[in-house]
Amino acid sequence: MTITYSCVAHGRAVLAELALTGGSYQEAAAKVLRQVLLKAEPATIIQIGSYVYHTLFIDGITYLCATDNGLDSMAPSAFLKKMEYNKSQRDNNTVFTVKSQVTDVKNIMLRNIDTVLEREIETASIITEGAEDPQATVGNLHAEEFEKTRKIPKRICWKCFKIVITTLTILLSIIIILLRTHIIPT
Structure with missing residues (x-):
């Protein structure tokens, strides 16, 4: 059993693909992607011609691979899970980095807002004290x-x-x- 074609798609748009042998996989992959979107099942196996297309559909992303043997479903399933795992690991690292940067910026902004508010409160208290008794504030x-x-x-x-x-x-x-x-x- 050989995995001859693989791709990652968002909806029907193929984001990345790799074909190990020559052939017209794009047309068959487009048909498979259409069916995956219609069914919206997490995993599907579809045979088109002499190739068997295995898919994994998670969060709007379809992981697809084509094999030349329809009897083996363990290797394609493991391959698709590994593709999804690698993507989620990369996304988690990126998301974690962005979240930490956003948290840092948010903390700095909160400190700055607190400082400005403290100054405004001091200024407002000076103004209100002066407005209450203007004669008393002249000498203090x-x-x-x-x-x-x-x-x-x-x-x-x-x-x-x-x-x-x-x-x-x-x-x-x-x-x-x-x-x-x-x-x-x-």
Whole structure:
């Protein structure tokens, strides 16, 4: 008994195939795949011509092999199970890797969200305490927090001002250099 053809298919689309001998296995395999999909049984054996097609249908994936001897069903069954086992092992490793990466990213995001929420709660408590009694917050520690938050827009404006001045200085320097080298006619 020789396994002459094997393939893995999703629905009727053949994902991978191997033929050890010449012949037109594709037409027969298409017929077998159609029948497997109609029956939706986990294992089927179908004879077409002088070949016997053994199939294993699991989770929408069909594992198929063709033999030249219809009497032996042990070797094709073991072959199909080995094909499915190898695929599931590879998929499990890939799925495990992706799941662990997703878990890591999720944990980092949760930590970041917790940090942001803590800051927001602190800011909200400062604002609500100041709103309840504005005179009381002037002389205590919350006044320092208020000053820090008030200085933030000034810092941003100062940084923008520095960037504009630096950009203008560089542009002016380039124009002067181009004028002196007579690249720009005067």
